[in-house]
Amino acid sequence: MRQTGAVHVVLRRDSQGISLIPLADDGTDLPGSRTIVAAHLPGVVAEYEAEHRPRWVWDDTSRWYPALLAARVRVERCVDLRLSHTILRNSALTRDSDLARSPPSDWDAPAVVPRADPDATLFDLAFGSGTSLRPASTVGAVVSPGATPVAPSAAGSAGPGRADPDVDPATDPVLEFRNQRAAIAGSGASGSLGLLLAAESAGALIAAEMRFAGLPWSVERHNTLLTDLLGARPAPGRRPANLEALLARVRAELDSPELNPDSPTELLRALRRAGLVVTSTRSWDLQRINHPAIPPLLEFKKLSRLLSANGWHWVDTWVADGRFRPDYVPGGVVTGRWATSGGGALQLPKQVRGAVVPDAGWKLIVADAAQLEPRILTGLAGDQRMAEAGRGDLYEGIVASGAVATRAEAKVAMLGAMYGATTGESGRLLPRLARAYPKALALVEAAARAGERGEIVSTRLGRSSPLPGADWRLAQRDAADVGASEADRKRALSHARSWGRFTRNFIVQGTAAEWALCWMGALRNRLWALEDGSATLVERPHLVFFLHDEVMVHAPAHLAEAVATEVRAAAEDAGRLLFGAMPVSFPVTVAIVDSYADAK
DNA sequence: TACCCCAGCGCG
DNA sequence: AAAGCGCGCTGGGGTA
CATH class of the missing domain: 1.10.150 (DNA polymerase; domain 1)
Known part of the structure; x- marks a missing residue:
C-alpha cells in the first residue's frame, strides 16, 4: 500500500476557517499544517486524497462527509473521533486510560445531526460551527490559499493543536486524537482495538455513502403493490376500500358498529363482549381463537400495519428522486449494531421489497451471511x-x-x-x-x-x-x-x-456486528477497486443497504458477477480479521436480482 | 399543545 | 409449537 506523507490529517473548524493538521500515528505533529476557507475543503481533500491517501480525523463523519460526497469527493478512510471515543470510554481494555477516567465531555454527547434549515447553505450545514464560520467569513479572504502551507511548527505535543487560542480544548479534535492514541497504546490490545476503531469508522463512511447514494426505490411499483393489497389511495383521513370492507365485517361479527380496532382497550372490550376469552389483542394470540370475526380482524391488522408504516405517506416522506435515504446511525445500538432514525430502514417489511428495483442496465446484488x-x-x-x-x-x-x-x-x-x-x-x-x-x-x-x-x-x-x-x-x-x-x-x-x-x-451479537463491519469495510474497498477511472461513487458498484447480516450492492449489470465474487471474498477477509487461523467458515448466499423481493 | 408511555408489530 | 436478545415506528391514551 502506497504510504507517503502524513498518516493522519485532522480537520478542525477554527476561527479563520478549517485547519488541516497532519499528525503522526502517535499524535505528534508533522509539518504541513494549513488553514483554508470552508468552500475550498472538497477540492483540498480531493488533492490530499489523490497524493497521500491520509486517514482523515474528524469529530463526526455525519457532519463532514455528506458535503464532501455532494461535491463528488470520496475518501478512503477516516477516524470518527466520537464513535471511537464511545468505544474507548466503555471498553474494559482501556478502563485505566486517562480518557476513560476523565469526566464526561462533549465527546460523550450524541452526535449533533445537522437538521434541515431552509436558509442554510450546504456548507453551513456541514462545516458551519455556528459562531466562527458564518457566511461572511466563508466568502472572505483566503487565509492560507492553494497549496501554500502555513509555516510548520516544530514536531511536539504542543504544536498546531494549541496554536489557535479560539479553539476550545474540550472539543479540540487534535487533543482528543492524542488522548485516544494514548488509550489504545496503553491498552495492551492495540491490534484488536485499532481494528475495531478502523471498522467502526469505515462503517461511518459507508453509512454516509449509502445515504448519499440511496436505496433505489420505484414509487410506481410501490403504489401498484399498495393498491393491489389495500385498494386505491384514499382521500386524506379516509381508509382504503379493502381496509374499510374488512373493518365492516369485523364490526358486524362483533356487533360493535363504532369499534376502532386500533385501540387495544376498545378491541379487547369488544372481543370480550362477544364472549371470547382474551387477555391481549396480539395477532399471535388471536390466531388461536375460532370466531368469524377473527380472520377479517387479523387481515385488517396486517394491512393496517402496512398502510401506517410503509404506505403512501411513508413514500411521500422518505422516497425522493427514486431513492430511499434513511438516516443510518452507526454504533446506535449498545452491541455495536447500527440503528436508523426515521424511515424505519431496518424494518422494511417483506411486503414492500418488490419496490426496490435497480436502475435500467443495473442489478442488485443481495448477500446474506448464513447463520452468522x-x-x-x-x-x-x-x-x-x-x-x-x-x-x-x-x-x-x-x-x-x-x-x-x-x-x-x-x-x-x-x-x-x-x-x-x-x-x-x-x-x-x-x-x-x-x-x-x-x-x-x-x-x-x-x-x-x-x-x-x-x-x-x-x-x-x-x-x-x-x-x-x-x-x-x-x-x-x-x-x-x-x-x-x-x-x-x-x-x-x-x-x-x-x-x-x-x-x-451481547458478546455474540456484538462480535457479529464487528464481523459485519469488517465485511462491509472490505467489500467497500474491493468494490472501489473493481473499476478504474474518474467514475464517481454512484457511477460504480456501490453499497446501498445493510441489515445486520445482509448487504445490498447496486451495480452495472456487467459487473454483477464480479461483485458477487467480491462479496464472498470480503466475508473471508472478515473471518480472518476476527479469528485469524481459526478455521470457522462464513458462507454467504448471494442473489443477483432485479428486485429485492426476488432475493432468497 | 406538547410530551411520555404502552401495546403491538416490523426487522435481524 | 413458541420465549429468549437487540432495535424503531405508529396510534392510542394519559398527563402536564
Missing part, C-alpha cells in the same frame, strides 16, 4: 467441533453430529443458547447441545454468569457491555439486606437473570 451468529459463537469459543459442523449448513451439521434429531431442533437449540432460553422446546434441547459442543456453550454460560453478577463482558475486538442501571443495583442491594423478603429476593434474581441474558447475547 452461531458461527460467530464458534469462532469466539474456538469450538473445533462446532467449526466442523459448520463446514456446510451449520444446523444440518449439528444434526449429523447426532446432537439433535432435526434441523429445526438444531436451530431452536442454537437460538436458545445465544438468547438464554430456559423453558419450552429450546430450553429442553439445550443440555443436548451442551454435551455435543461444551466449549461453545461454556462461553455463553460464562457471559451470562458475569452479567448476573453485574460485571462487564466484551466482544472479540473489545467493545464492552454497559453496567446494569441504578434500579438493577437497588434490587440486588435490597435482596442482600437482612430484612429482605422472599419477594425482594425473587425480584433481584429475576433482574440478575435478565441482565445475564443480555450479556450472554
Whole structure:
C-alpha cells in the first residue's frame, strides 16, 4: 500500500476557517499544517486524497462527509473521533486510560445531526460551527490559499493543536486524537482495538455513502403493490376500500358498529363482549381463537400495519428522486449494531421489497451471511467441533453430529443458547447441545454468569457491555439486606437473570456486528477497486443497504458477477480479521436480482 | 399543545 | 409449537 506523507490529517473548524493538521500515528505533529476557507475543503481533500491517501480525523463523519460526497469527493478512510471515543470510554481494555477516567465531555454527547434549515447553505450545514464560520467569513479572504502551507511548527505535543487560542480544548479534535492514541497504546490490545476503531469508522463512511447514494426505490411499483393489497389511495383521513370492507365485517361479527380496532382497550372490550376469552389483542394470540370475526380482524391488522408504516405517506416522506435515504446511525445500538432514525430502514417489511428495483442496465446484488451468529459463537469459543459442523449448513451439521434429531431442533437449540432460553422446546434441547459442543456453550454460560453478577463482558475486538442501571443495583442491594423478603429476593434474581441474558447475547451479537463491519469495510474497498477511472461513487458498484447480516450492492449489470465474487471474498477477509487461523467458515448466499423481493 | 408511555408489530 | 436478545415506528391514551 502506497504510504507517503502524513498518516493522519485532522480537520478542525477554527476561527479563520478549517485547519488541516497532519499528525503522526502517535499524535505528534508533522509539518504541513494549513488553514483554508470552508468552500475550498472538497477540492483540498480531493488533492490530499489523490497524493497521500491520509486517514482523515474528524469529530463526526455525519457532519463532514455528506458535503464532501455532494461535491463528488470520496475518501478512503477516516477516524470518527466520537464513535471511537464511545468505544474507548466503555471498553474494559482501556478502563485505566486517562480518557476513560476523565469526566464526561462533549465527546460523550450524541452526535449533533445537522437538521434541515431552509436558509442554510450546504456548507453551513456541514462545516458551519455556528459562531466562527458564518457566511461572511466563508466568502472572505483566503487565509492560507492553494497549496501554500502555513509555516510548520516544530514536531511536539504542543504544536498546531494549541496554536489557535479560539479553539476550545474540550472539543479540540487534535487533543482528543492524542488522548485516544494514548488509550489504545496503553491498552495492551492495540491490534484488536485499532481494528475495531478502523471498522467502526469505515462503517461511518459507508453509512454516509449509502445515504448519499440511496436505496433505489420505484414509487410506481410501490403504489401498484399498495393498491393491489389495500385498494386505491384514499382521500386524506379516509381508509382504503379493502381496509374499510374488512373493518365492516369485523364490526358486524362483533356487533360493535363504532369499534376502532386500533385501540387495544376498545378491541379487547369488544372481543370480550362477544364472549371470547382474551387477555391481549396480539395477532399471535388471536390466531388461536375460532370466531368469524377473527380472520377479517387479523387481515385488517396486517394491512393496517402496512398502510401506517410503509404506505403512501411513508413514500411521500422518505422516497425522493427514486431513492430511499434513511438516516443510518452507526454504533446506535449498545452491541455495536447500527440503528436508523426515521424511515424505519431496518424494518422494511417483506411486503414492500418488490419496490426496490435497480436502475435500467443495473442489478442488485443481495448477500446474506448464513447463520452468522452461531458461527460467530464458534469462532469466539474456538469450538473445533462446532467449526466442523459448520463446514456446510451449520444446523444440518449439528444434526449429523447426532446432537439433535432435526434441523429445526438444531436451530431452536442454537437460538436458545445465544438468547438464554430456559423453558419450552429450546430450553429442553439445550443440555443436548451442551454435551455435543461444551466449549461453545461454556462461553455463553460464562457471559451470562458475569452479567448476573453485574460485571462487564466484551466482544472479540473489545467493545464492552454497559453496567446494569441504578434500579438493577437497588434490587440486588435490597435482596442482600437482612430484612429482605422472599419477594425482594425473587425480584433481584429475576433482574440478575435478565441482565445475564443480555450479556450472554451481547458478546455474540456484538462480535457479529464487528464481523459485519469488517465485511462491509472490505467489500467497500474491493468494490472501489473493481473499476478504474474518474467514475464517481454512484457511477460504480456501490453499497446501498445493510441489515445486520445482509448487504445490498447496486451495480452495472456487467459487473454483477464480479461483485458477487467480491462479496464472498470480503466475508473471508472478515473471518480472518476476527479469528485469524481459526478455521470457522462464513458462507454467504448471494442473489443477483432485479428486485429485492426476488432475493432468497 | 406538547410530551411520555404502552401495546403491538416490523426487522435481524 | 413458541420465549429468549437487540432495535424503531405508529396510534392510542394519559398527563402536564
